[in-house]
Amino acid sequence: MALLPPRKTKSISSSENISKQAMTPIQILLQMGFPQNRARKALAATGNRGVQLAADWLLAHVNDTTLDYNSCREYIVYACPSGHLMEELQYFWDESASKCGRNGAHNFIPHITLVSFFEAPDEFSDTIVNILKTLTEEIIQQMTINNFNLESYASSNFMGLFLNDQNSDIFKKIAVLFAERVSEVVKVQLDPHLKSLHLTLAYQFDVNHKGTLKSLIKSIINTSSPNFWEIKLYSRESRAINKQVYKVIYAHIPQATDELELRIGDYIYVSKESAESSIDGWAEGISWLTGCSGYFPLCYTERTAESDTWTLHCSFLLKSNSNETSRNINPSKTDKKLVQNLESMFVPVENNSQPDSPKGRNPRKMYICRHGERIDFTFGTWIPYSFDSEGKYIRKDLNMPSDVPQRRDYPNSFQTDTPLTCVGEYQAKLTGWGMKAANLTKDIKHIYCSPSLRCVQTCHNILVGLDIEKQVSICIEPGLFEWLGWYSRSGLPKWMTYEELITAGFNINSNYVPIISLSLLIENMSETIEQYYLRCDTVVQALIKTTENKTGDLLLVAHACSLDSLSRSLLHKLPRSKHNFIKTVKHIPYCGLVALMTDGNNDWSFIEPPVPPLTNSINKRFNWKILYSDFDESSS
Incomplete structure (x- = not known):
């Protein structure tokens, strides 16, 4: 066999790769086609934390009319x-x-x-x-x-x-x-x-x-x-100089050209004069997230620190x-605090760093639960045939909910933020009843939930089963949402606002300030598995710290992957690989529940869940029209 000739193109390709790796962030952004002044502004605005973050900032500010201003x-x-x-x-x-x-x-x-x-x-x-x-x-x-x-x-x-x-x-x-x-x-x-x-x-x-x-x-x-x-x-x-800062707590879709879109978790720069002189409850402000300006309802926001x-x-x-x-x-892989800062974008989160918990505290428990059966996984594409031309919901199966809540972008927003089936709601109530039978009614005092509708419904029905749905409110924590890698193309779901959830009958704590805001999730859609585990670590450690001087145990209701991602750091285990992560998630059923307990020294370990597992068979859809047909019993 003839010897292969040497490949000169290979060495050229290698040198090109080395050259690309040696390029600075500003050079990479320029190569991507961004103007120099914009690239420098994006890097400075994001604390020089990488090309991806700077590019995301530029895309978020695509409609910012001041983007090309030569301001320091x-x-x-x-x-x-x-x-x-x-x-x-x-x-x-x-x-x-x-x-x-x-x-x-x-x-x-x-x-x-x-x-x-x-x-x-x-x-x-x-x-x-x-x-x-x-x-x-x-x-x-x-x-x-x-x-x-x-x-x-x-x-x-x-x-x-x-x-x-x-x-x-x-x-x-x-x-x-x-x-x-x-x-x-x-x-x-x-x-x-x-x-x-x-x-x-x-x-x-x-x-x-x-x-x-x-x-x-x-x-x-x-x-x-x-x-x-x-x-x-x-x-x-x-x-931002000499401006008051307001945090968005309710979303707002502009109804006129001079109005500003409000996204939950965003911040709005407002002059003191505009806020105090408003006669109709509207003020003019500038979005921190997008740089766009316009009028917005002040009652949809709350005053917060300028340094936020x-x-x-x-x-x-x-x-x-x-x-x-x-x-x-x-983006250090070994310094958790730095990675938390990276994940949280350009909002300072140094208050989220958690020192060791003082020793000698009373033992505490934490319960992490997956949501119940979701309607889209059960029925597939259900929206087109479940809503008529006027948008009225029509129940097509007894396992479909008898009604669905009103919300913005109705009914399209259900496409990515799906509700539970009736079986899903019953699964959650069964879990709550099991916890009540285990005498946990008076123990569970701190409830945190992913913003997904299926999780909120599950959390509500667990509390119904525990008979405490009116006594204990639900804190919506965006940081509990599942891995963002699954949403890199479609974007985040349009979750229901606090006001919509409360109107739908859920006992929501509207005063709760999230550990990870919605805007931070939006700006970190390229999240890796490792970053997801660290996000969960940030959230769970902060929740533990926030509630450590209060009586009662914690209940966290989120997604299948949450049972592992929220508990893994507490067990002093490293994040899973992407392959291992996906493989593990497949084994967690609807309303799967894990329980952890600390000895009071911030060392957590798994304990036997207080309720038995929940098992049900697959019930195939019944078409009664088959009774019109005759079957050959021998072929059945």
């Missing part, structure tokens, strides 16, 4: 607490807002400001990060960093925590060096904060609430608690003799 982003450097102090501060934030209403401190995350806000062109985003990284590492090597001592201060118009001089020196040195180096390289003016460094707890509050706020600070915040600090770089787009819309570029932990001081934002 505004940057800020904060020292943010972590550990037990951060937990206490977050609890104080929630309690003070609940009892005294919002004040100026609620517009930002807990922080100490190190430099003034400064503007910089988009192409310097990475340069600024590298400057902060380098000088933070220098400080850590040069100075001994111990526990930071804080002193509480309160007056009639301000309350906060002040650092002593020794601790202030560390932050001041970082501020001075950062200001000098950025001014020299980027040619912008910024000033370090060198006066009394402090963390603001409350300001711009009603003087009548002074006593309550002081009492909350004294009872919640322990200034001697061990604490660590992280140096964080944030940025915001120029249109900021981009987190990097975070560096201040800790002596640590091998992991740098927490720069990039």
Whole structure:
């Protein structure tokens, strides 16, 4: 046999591949056809976290009329607490807002400001990060960093925590060096904060609430608690400056050309004048998600922190003799916090990092359940023959629901957000009855559910079986939705809004703030299996943390894959491979249920479910017209 000739084309192809791998994100975006100014703006807006995220941002802003404006982003450097102090501060934030209403401190995350806000062109985003990284590492090597001592201060118009001089020196040195180096390289003016460094707890509050706020600070915040600090770089787009931020809690489809589409989980920039001067409940705003502007109903939103819309570029932990001081934002496979930040896009989620749970707590249980039988898997394409020309629902089979709820885009939205069959609802009630027979009626207090209609119906019917559907409300958590890889082409379903679910008779907690917002899911449709497991880890750890000081067990109702993805990290197991993941999901039946229990030290393990498994045979569709026919018994 003749010898194969050497393939020169192979070496050329290999070199081309190597060349592509060595290309920078900006070069790849330019090669994809995006203009340079847009590519730089997208990378800066997403914290330089990769080409995919930047491209998704550009596609989301395709109708943004300001996309080609030559505007700079505004940057800020904060020292943010972590550990037990951060937990206490977050609890104080929630309690003070609940009892005294919002004040100026609620517009930002807990922080100490190190430099003034400064503007910089988009192409310097990475340069600024590298400057902060380098000088933070220098400080850590040069100075001994111990526990930071804080002193509480309160007056009639301000309350906060002040650092002593020794601790202030560390932050001041970082501020001075950062200001000098950025001014020299980027040619912008910024000033370090060198006066009394402090963390603001409350300001711009009603003087009548002074006593309550002081009492909350004294009872919640322990200034001697061990604490660590992280140096964080944030940025915001120029249109967000001096704007209030409102979070969308109800969807809105524009009815006129000057109206703004509202998507649940999006944020809207609104001027104070527009919000306060509205005479009809409508205000003009700008969507954080799309950059589009228009009028929207204020009652479909709620005021939230301005910093919720900021981009987190990097975070560096201040800790002596640590091998992991740098927490720069990039798609690391080993740093869960970084991957959580990646998954959550350009919304800071540092509050979702979960320290070890304090030991000695009472044992708790968690139940994770799959939804019941879905109508589309049972009947296939059911919508065309179940709705007449006027959109009226017509029941075509006894296993079809007697009625379906009204919702936007009716009835087409049922195509991707399918309801349960009657058998599916009965399966859920059977599960609830089984739990009631196991004396769990008084134990289950915290209910979280995927936004899919089939999951909400299942959750509701389980609560009906437990006889607690009126006592315990359902928290809709988008982060519990199944793997996004199954929706990369079709996009997310159009789920029912809180208002539609409540109108349909479901006891929904409309005040619940999701761990993972809808907008974050929309912007992360290229989610890998590993990222899905980490998303589930983020959600389940946050739910455990949120409820750990409250009595009662947790019930999570979601999808077949959720039984594995929500429990796997609690069992200290690595994410499954895609092949193993799909294979496992096929073995989880409708209303499949798993139970976990912790010993009080945040170590979880599977326990025997409190209810027996639910089994039913396949019931083929009966066509009574066959009785007109004669059958040959011998061939039956």
